[in-house]
Structure formats: structure tokens, C-alpha cells
Amino acid sequence: MLAYFSKHICPDCFSLTSVEAKKNDFYEVHIYVPDASNDEISKIPRKNHGALRVKCEFIPSLNASRWGNILAGKMKKTGSVGFSEGLLSSDYLRYSRIDVNYYFGHWNIREQECSIYSLIYLFVLRSLKLRYISIVKYKLVKYFRLRISRRKLRAPLKSKYEIYEALMNNDNVLRKGSFTKSELSNALFGNHYVGEYAVYQKVSKSLDWILDACIEDGEIRKVGSQDDPLYEIKGKGIHYFTLTKEHLKNEEANKLIQKQQIAIQRKMVWLTVFLVVGTFLSAIDKAEEIKRFMSSLITWLNSLIEIISGILI
Structure with a gap:
């Protein structure tokens, strides 16, 4: 990844606001090497790696990977005033902090303490030209965050x-x-x-x-x-x-x-309503049965009266 980034490394001086910025399409890489060996760092819990003292800062130069696992670039040791030409072995990259900025036109994306996934993401942005999708996503997120921010300010x-x-x-x-x-x-x-x-x-x-x-x-x-x-x-x-x-x-x-x-309580109210309706419907059914019984009784009584009347006559 770093070899690819170094092929498209940023120049020493560039603009982000002028007309020339439209031509920007490069990476800016900073590598911070800890002041300890890989064996020593491997014994330290990962959450405490941020407390390690920085030995030097390294900036790869154009086409830095010239000798296999050796990177060429500029190096500044802790306590030094400026950068000087130097070399960095890839063995030091395992626990180093890597910050990468990708510039495309007036837009840029900054990733600090890059993981392998972050480096792959920055790689595909340029190699597969996915930067346009990322720019649209960035503008949409910025727009909605701005709306939320203004709403919060008014509240x-x-x-x-x-x-x-x-x-x-x-x-x-x-x-x-x-x-x-x-x-x-x-x-x-x-x-x-x-x-x-x-x-x-x-x-x-x-x-x-x-x-x-x-x-x-x-x-x-x-x-x-x-x-x-x-x-x-x-x-x-x-x-x-x-x-x-x-x-x-x-x-x-x-x-x-x-x-x-x-x-x-709402469920109990609905249950009560259903019980009332059920009781009412059952009462209607019983009323129909009573009507049929009374009708049968009246018919029987009429028949009985006719029989008695016939006997008396």
C-alpha cells in the first residue's frame, strides 16, 4: 500500500484553494515510529501503544520503495528541528502509526492511525476511482449534519x-x-x-x-x-x-x-367491551329461545282449550 501511495505522493508545496488545486490527485503520508523494538511492543497491551514515545517521523518520497523492503524519504527524529534524508525498513511499520491524507481537487480525506482496512479504503479510492462516490457521501453527510447543527443551535x-x-x-x-x-x-x-x-x-x-x-x-x-x-x-x-x-x-x-x-388499562377496556358485546349477543340468542317456548306453550294451551270445549259441548 505504501509503495502505491509513494508513486502518487504529494509535492513539497501544493494549494487547496487556488485554481491549481483542481489538479490535485495525490497522497500525503506520515509515519510515526515508536521508540521500542517489535518484541518489546508485542508484550505491551494494545490499548497502551499510544503511550509509547515516538522515535522519529518519516515521510516517504516519490517512488519510495526502491530497494524492496526499504523506503526512502525524509526523517525527523524526536528533538530535531527539521527533516533530513533517510531510509526506513518495512520491519518498523508493524507497530508504527500511519496517517494518510488523500487530496483530490478541493476535496480531501484524512485518516489517522490507519488500520489495514483504512489503507485498503484509501487505496481503492484512487485506483478504482471510488472517490466520486465518497465525495457524494461526504457532501450528503455534511448537509444533514449542518441541518442538525442548526436545529440544535435554535433549541x-x-x-x-x-x-x-x-x-x-x-x-x-x-x-x-x-x-x-x-x-x-x-x-x-x-x-x-x-x-x-x-x-x-x-x-x-x-x-x-x-x-x-x-x-x-x-x-x-x-x-x-x-x-x-x-x-x-x-x-x-x-x-x-x-x-x-x-x-x-x-x-x-x-x-x-x-x-x-x-x-x-387500555387492554382491559377493550376486553370489557368485548365481554359486553358477547353478553348482549348471548342474551339475544336466549330471547329467541324464550319466544319459541312461549309460542309453543300458547299453541298447546289453545289446543287444550279446544279439546275441553269440545268435551263440554
């Missing part, structure tokens, strides 16, 4: 619980224990790069009010006074989030129980 925040819920679902916040207002806005509404400026002003102001309320309640601490200050969640904020989440969970459970009870 007012219900409570500060929504802020805590967004923060607790953000991996960066959980890892660092702090966040900025821009990170919070992104977690709540997504990357809304376009839209009405007046709407963004309302959203920004509403976030300021809620964050100030959290600070006054002692749940969040503000660090610094820059344009995009840093906020840290305190124990009281975690306590509020836990209690509120449990309360909402109980409310949802109660609502579910109520819905089940209403469903049972």
Missing part, C-alpha cells in the same frame, strides 16, 4: 445538566479534567462553521450564563482570564451530575411504568 438549553452530560461524554475532558468554552460548544452543537451570526451570539451568551451559574454554585472553577479561558470541574459538579442523572433515570423508569399501566 434552547434545558438546564446545566446538558453541559455536564456533554462534558462527561467527551474523551478529552475526561482525560485532562478541564475544558475550554470552544470545546464545550463543539461537544454540544458540533462544528458549526457556517450559519447565522446572531444565533451564535445567543448560544455563546447562554453558555456564559450557565458557566457563571456553575461557578457561583461551586461546581466549576475558572482558570485564567483569556478570551477562551480554561474551566475545571470540581467534586461538587460531579456530585450534581451524578444525582441529577440518577433522578432523570428514575423519572424515565417511572414514565415507562406509567406507559405500561396505561397499555394494560
Whole structure:
């Protein structure tokens, strides 16, 4: 895969916005080699591979695979200022992090920490010319995300619980224990790069009010006074989030129980209706039997009266 990418590697300088960008049809590859041997890394759990120290960054050059398993390109070791010419053996690729960007015209796709499936996907995009399908898919996804984002922006925040819920679902916040207002806005509404400026002003102001309320309640601490200050969640904020989440969970459970009870009541109503109808129909059948009995009795009585009358006469 990397050999194919290197045959269509990006030039040192290229544009993404000018008229020349229409000619773009190449890859940009960055390889980050860990500072450990393959045997040492194989003994480390996969989830901890991200904590390994990076030994060097390698960028393949045009037609990098010139000597079989050796790649030619530019290399920058950790701590160095710039890149220098270097070689990289394919043996180091097993546990290396590979980032690939594919540029086609003004459109591009970026894949970080590529798996074998990601590399195959990037390969077929160009080789089988599936990029047009991917571009259409990208534009459709972007369109619907933009509509959802604008709808979210127009919907007012219900409570500060929504802020805590967004923060607790953000991996960066959980890892660092702090966040900025821009990170919070992104977690709540997504990357809304376009839209009405007046709407963004309302959203920004509403976030300021809620964050100030959290600070006054002692749940969040503000660090610094820059344009995009840093906020840290305190124990009281975690306590509020836990209690509120449990309360909402109980409310949802109660609502579910109520819905089940209403469903049972509706079934009982329909059952009662069916019983009434059945009773009515059975009563009609019995009424017909009574009518036939009475008719037979009257006929018998008439016959008896005629016989008695004949005897008396």
C-alpha cells in the first residue's frame, strides 16, 4: 500500500484553494515510529501503544520503495528541528502509526492511525476511482449534519445538566479534567462553521450564563482570564451530575411504568367491551329461545282449550 501511495505522493508545496488545486490527485503520508523494538511492543497491551514515545517521523518520497523492503524519504527524529534524508525498513511499520491524507481537487480525506482496512479504503479510492462516490457521501453527510447543527443551535438549553452530560461524554475532558468554552460548544452543537451570526451570539451568551451559574454554585472553577479561558470541574459538579442523572433515570423508569399501566388499562377496556358485546349477543340468542317456548306453550294451551270445549259441548 505504501509503495502505491509513494508513486502518487504529494509535492513539497501544493494549494487547496487556488485554481491549481483542481489538479490535485495525490497522497500525503506520515509515519510515526515508536521508540521500542517489535518484541518489546508485542508484550505491551494494545490499548497502551499510544503511550509509547515516538522515535522519529518519516515521510516517504516519490517512488519510495526502491530497494524492496526499504523506503526512502525524509526523517525527523524526536528533538530535531527539521527533516533530513533517510531510509526506513518495512520491519518498523508493524507497530508504527500511519496517517494518510488523500487530496483530490478541493476535496480531501484524512485518516489517522490507519488500520489495514483504512489503507485498503484509501487505496481503492484512487485506483478504482471510488472517490466520486465518497465525495457524494461526504457532501450528503455534511448537509444533514449542518441541518442538525442548526436545529440544535435554535433549541434552547434545558438546564446545566446538558453541559455536564456533554462534558462527561467527551474523551478529552475526561482525560485532562478541564475544558475550554470552544470545546464545550463543539461537544454540544458540533462544528458549526457556517450559519447565522446572531444565533451564535445567543448560544455563546447562554453558555456564559450557565458557566457563571456553575461557578457561583461551586461546581466549576475558572482558570485564567483569556478570551477562551480554561474551566475545571470540581467534586461538587460531579456530585450534581451524578444525582441529577440518577433522578432523570428514575423519572424515565417511572414514565415507562406509567406507559405500561396505561397499555394494560387500555387492554382491559377493550376486553370489557368485548365481554359486553358477547353478553348482549348471548342474551339475544336466549330471547329467541324464550319466544319459541312461549309460542309453543300458547299453541298447546289453545289446543287444550279446544279439546275441553269440545268435551263440554
